[in-house]
Amino acid sequence: xxxxxxxxxxxxxxxxxxxxxxxxxxxxxxxxxxxxxxxxxxxxxxxxxxxxxxxxxxxxxxxxxxxxxxxxxxxxxxxxxxxxxxxxxxxxxxxxxxxxxxxxxxxxxxxxxxxxxxxxxxxxxxxxxxxxxxxxxxxxxxxxxxxxxxxxxxxxxxxxxxxxxxxxxxxxxxxxxxxxxxxxxxxxxxxxxxxxxxxxxxxxxxxxxxxxxxxxxxxxxxxxxxxxxxxxxxxxxxxxxxxxxxxxxxxxxxxxxxxxxxxxxxxx
Amino acid sequence: xxxxxxxxxxxxxxxxxxxxxxxxxxxxxxxxxxxxxxxxxxxxxxxxxxxxxxxxxxxxxxxxxxxxxxxxxxxxxxxxxxxxxxxxxxxxxxxxxxxxxxxxxxxxxxxxxxxxxxxxxxxxxxxxxxxxxxxxxxxxxxxxxxxxxxxxxxxxxxxxxxxxxxxxxxxxxxxxxxxxxxxxxxxxxxxxxxxxxxxxxxxxxxxxxxxxxxxxxxxxxxxxxxxxxxxxxxxxxxxxxxxxxxxxxxxxxxxxxxxxxxxxxxxxxxxxxxxxxxxxxxxxxxxxx
Amino acid sequence: xxxxxxxxxxxxxxxxxxxxxxxxxxxxxxxxxxxxxxxxxxxxxxxxxxxxxxxxxxxxxxxxxxxxxxxxxxxxxxxxxxxxxxxxxxxxxxxxxxxxxxxxxxxxxxxxxxxxxxxxxxxxxxxxxxxxxxxxxxxxxxxxxxxxxxxxxxxxxxxxxxxxxxxxxxxxxxxxxxxxxxxxxxxxxxxxxxxxxxxxxxxxxxxxxxxxxxxxxxxxxxxxxxxxxxxxxxxxxxxxxxxxxxxxxxxxxxxxxxxxxxxxxxxxxxxxxxxxx
Numbered sequence: 069x070x071x072x073x074x075x076x077x078x079x080x081x082x083x084x085x086x087x088x089x090x091x092x093x094x095x096x097x098x099x100x101x102x103x104x105x106x107x108x109x110x111x112x113x114x115x116x117x118x119x120x121x122x123x124x125x126x127x128x129x130x131x132x133x134x135x136x137x138x139x140x141x142x143x144x145x146x147x148x149x150x151x152x153x154x155x156x157x158x159x160x161x162x163x164x165x166x167x168x169x170x171x172x173x174x175x176x177x178x179x180x181x182x183x184x185x186x187x188x189x190x191x192x193x194x195x196x197x198x199x200x201x202x203x204x205x206x207x208x209x210x211x212x213x214x215x216x217x218x219x220x221x222x223x224x225x226x227x228x229x230x231x232x233x234x235x236x237x238x239x240x241x242x243x244x245x246x247x248x249x250x251x252x253x254x255x256x257x258x259x260x261x262x263x264x265x266x267x268x269x270x271x272x273x274x275x276x277x278x279x280x281x282x283x284x285x286x287x288x289x290x291x292x293x294x295x296x297x298x299x300x301x302x303x304x305x306x307x308x309x310x311x312x313x314x315x316x317x318x319x320x321x322x323x324x325x326x327x328x329x330x331x332x333x334x335x336x
Numbered sequence: 337x338x339x340x341x342x343x344x345x346x347x348x349x350x351x352x353x354x355x356x357x358x359x360x361x362x363x364x365x366x367x368x369x370x371x372x373x374x375x376x377x378x379x380x381x382x383x384x385x386x387x388x389x390x391x392x393x394x395x396x397x398x399x400x401x402x403x404x405x406x407x408x409x410x411x412x413x414x415x416x417x418x419x420x421x422x423x424x425x426x427x428x429x430x431x432x433x434x435x436x437x438x439x440x441x442x443x444x445x446x447x448x449x450x451x452x453x454x455x456x457x458x459x460x461x462x463x464x465x466x467x468x469x470x471x472x473x474x475x476x477x478x479x480x481x482x483x484x485x486x487x488x489x490x491x492x493x494x495x496x497x498x499x500x501x502x503x504x505x506x507x508x509x510x511x512x513x514x515x516x517x518x519x520x521x522x523x524x525x526x527x528x529x530x531x532x533x534x535x536x537x538x539x540x541x542x543x544x545x546x547x548x549x550x551x552x553x554x555x556x557x558x559x560x561x562x563x564x565x566x567x568x569x570x571x572x573x574x575x576x577x578x579x580x581x582x583x584x585x586x587x588x589x590x591x592x593x594x595x596x597x598x599x600x601x602x603x604x605x606x607x608x609x610x611x612x613x614x615x616x617x618x619x620x621x622x623x624x625x
Numbered sequence: 626x627x628x629x630x631x632x633x634x635x636x637x638x639x640x641x642x643x644x645x646x647x648x649x650x651x652x653x654x655x656x657x658x659x660x661x662x663x664x665x666x667x668x669x670x671x672x673x674x675x676x677x678x679x680x681x682x683x684x685x686x687x688x689x690x691x692x693x694x695x696x697x698x699x700x701x702x703x704x705x706x707x708x709x710x711x712x713x714x715x716x717x718x719x720x721x722x723x724x725x726x727x728x729x730x731x732x733x734x735x736x737x738x739x740x741x742x743x744x745x746x747x748x749x750x751x752x753x754x755x756x757x758x759x760x761x762x763x764x765x766x767x768x769x770x771x772x773x774x775x776x777x778x779x780x781x782x783x784x785x786x787x788x789x790x791x792x793x794x795x796x797x798x799x800x801x802x803x804x805x806x807x808x809x810x811x812x813x814x815x816x817x818x819x820x821x822x823x824x825x826x827x828x829x830x831x832x833x834x835x836x837x838x839x840x841x842x843x844x845x846x847x848x849x850x851x852x853x854x855x856x857x858x859x860x861x862x863x864x865x866x867x868x869x870x871x872x873x874x875x876x877x878x879x880x881x882x883x884x885x886x887x888x889x890x891x892x893x894x895x896x897x898x899x900x901x902x
Contacts, residue, residue, distance in 0.1 A: 286714060289680060290712060292680060294705075294730055295731055295735050301736045302734060303737060303739060304733055
């Protein structure tokens with residue numbers, strides 16, 4: 069059943085990582101991503117992995133959850149590995165048979181690339197695991213608020229994202245419901261040629277569209293009733309405050325980047 | 337043999353996750369041909385999960401459902417057969433309308449059953465007539481119909497499959513009183529004409545009172561099962577699971593508590609009025625005039 | 626007492642509709658009163674509701690909220706702040722992913738200062754009994770709980786009137802009870818006027834005034850006792866009586882001498898017992 073899909077994989081908690089300002093987490097995640105691309109040595113990867121492990125532990129996130137999140141990416145990871153393993157030019161053969169050649173450089177490259185992808189993805193997962201989608205939206209809105217001067221409707225965009233997040237579970241539920249209703253009328257959504265299956269989706273998609281429009285219409289009226297009037301003159305209940313904790317996080321982030329750069333220079 | 341026999345049915349959602357929930361727990365229930373049964377219980381009591389097993393939309397975690405003694409989960413063919421023989425009308429069925437015309441929408445189920453055109457046509461016309469839909473609306477878009485008509489068109493789409501067991505989940509939800517009464521009469525008339533079996537999921541005790549049999553569900557189990565009179569007599573238990581009796585039954589209860597000698601099983605206004613008038617007449621004759 | 630809402634002989638016709646949805650409706654809503662609006666589908670109940678906070682404006686006649694004409698653009702927010710509106714489907718009126726953030730939506734729109742928003746949000750959630758669940762995601766709540774969040778979301782504007790358009794139509798009996806109890810408490814404790822549009826006669830019994838609509842007009846208007854004693858007129862509009870009123874009417878038809886006006890099971894049973902004694 070669709071209901072079983074876990075969405076917006078946020079694990080609520082009350083750890084130092086959860087309590088960081090979302091802006092801090094967004095910026096540090098960005099810094100981390102850049103740092104991963106700066107890594108040029110095994111020592112750097114070890115440092116990044118250690119940092120990731122430390123934050124994971126601090127946030128009380130089960131390593132299992134991170135690994136589970138990585139599962140859908142197996143194809144990309146294997147593809148990256150294979151590409152680097154077999155197609156890296158070099159002479160230091162580790163293995164050679166007919167046109168298949170594996171070089172030490174290739175192995176080195178493949179391992180590095182796989183590590184890089186894993187660290188990148190796991191890092192961004194940590195952000196979404198410890199920050200609610202709403203907080204991310206909120207943080208983004210405030211980080212981007214200088215763009216308001218350029219007439220970018222930052223508030224409207226973040227409200228749209230917020231509403232989309234709110235309605236995803238509803239749409240999933242609704243899809244489930246309509247699917248059940250059509251199956252009860254003998255609809256066959258699983259077999260047949262691709263064309264047949266695409267056509268079989270109409271009984272699902274049309275009611276879904278109709279109901280989404282109805283929902284959008286009702287929501288718009290309800291928002292008007294609650295004095296929605298665009299982003300201008302709006303206040304916010306929750307103010308974001310940078311605290312000492314955020315300061316410490318930035319210092320640690322800077323130390324991490326410095327570490328990566330130093331290790332790269334030293335070639336360790 | 338019962339038309340439907342549910343044996344040891346258990347359904348657990350999101351098994352092995354922190355969200356694990358047992359919606360139906362080791363439930364046995366048999367429905368005989370020709371019965372009209374009401375299934376009452378709160379949202380979350382497992383009613384919806386239960387009915388989704390009757391036409392194999394959900395597979396049981398344990399236990400099974402027999403239709404005329406045959407396991408409906410035995411094969412793909414038996415699942416298909418169950419979908420045709422057990423018609424399920426879900427809540428707010430008008431949201432499932434999708435074809436360009438009302439006619440095509442009602443014909444969708446029969447078409448999926450691979451019937452021939454003549455038979456489909458006969459069934460569509462018959463189902464529409466049963467629900468009081470004029471043939472003049474056949475070529476209209478179902479989305480242009482009024483709210484009440486949409487619901488009737490959607491129900492017709494299930495009736496056109498001519499199911500042996502018709503399951504309806506809150507068919508009158510959101511209708512006005514006149515619409516509610518009309519639809520119920522229509523459904524009961526359809527039943528009487530073809531001697532069909534109906535399972536009616538409802539919150540409305542006065543509707544349950546009009547069915548021959550009432551089953552009450554709580555926490556994934558059937559906790560009461562009997563005639564309306566038998567079930568409504570257990571008012572204390574009903575109240576403890578948060579289900580209120582029909583007002584007429586409450587009034588009857590209050591009168592009995594106050595020492596008025598009323599006979600049992602008075603849960604409709606009609607019966608209660610008759611019983612009180614009979615008592616009053618007795619008193620008038622007996623007393624000095 | 627001056628009415629908080631004054632509806633003066635309004636008409637309204639939807640684009641492409643064959644006839645008017647409202648055809649000369651006049652109605653005053655007094656502060657702190659509880660008015661139930663009944664009527665068959667298509668009688669104009671919802672259209673009337675949408676006129677009370679300027680979602681629709683009348684084709685002729687006028688609606689005054691606290692003296693402000695709803696047709697005037699300038700007072701739009703002031704009007705909507707005073708007249709809060711709750712609809713049938715709670716899912717389609719909750720904006721945010723967290724209960725308390727949703728309740729904050731309206732005061733944020735109104736530019737209320739953050740500390741005051743916090744106070745209003747907490748007060749509104751407490752009032753409807755949802756304070757404990759303030760950090761929950763709305764889609765995990767029951768129907769009755771969601772509808773109470775929607776009510777809190779409107780309460781945070783500190784309105785003078787709460788208009789509810791069939792708020793219990795999609796709820797089970799427990800949800801209905803939760804919502805109605807919350808609405809009654811609100812009127813009692815905060816003195817908010819309530820306009821409840823409903824199909825459920827037993828909900829109308831709780832009001833102190835019942836307005837019955839028919840084909841865009843007000844057909845009956847009075848206390849529940851007065852309106853529910855007009856059995857034939859109600860039947861002509863295919864509206865039921867509450868069970869208690871229906872029973873008393875049948876007994877009177879049968880010749881018993883019973884007072885009209887007992888609308889609850891308790892009052893009805895007491896009256897019958899009296900007559901049988």
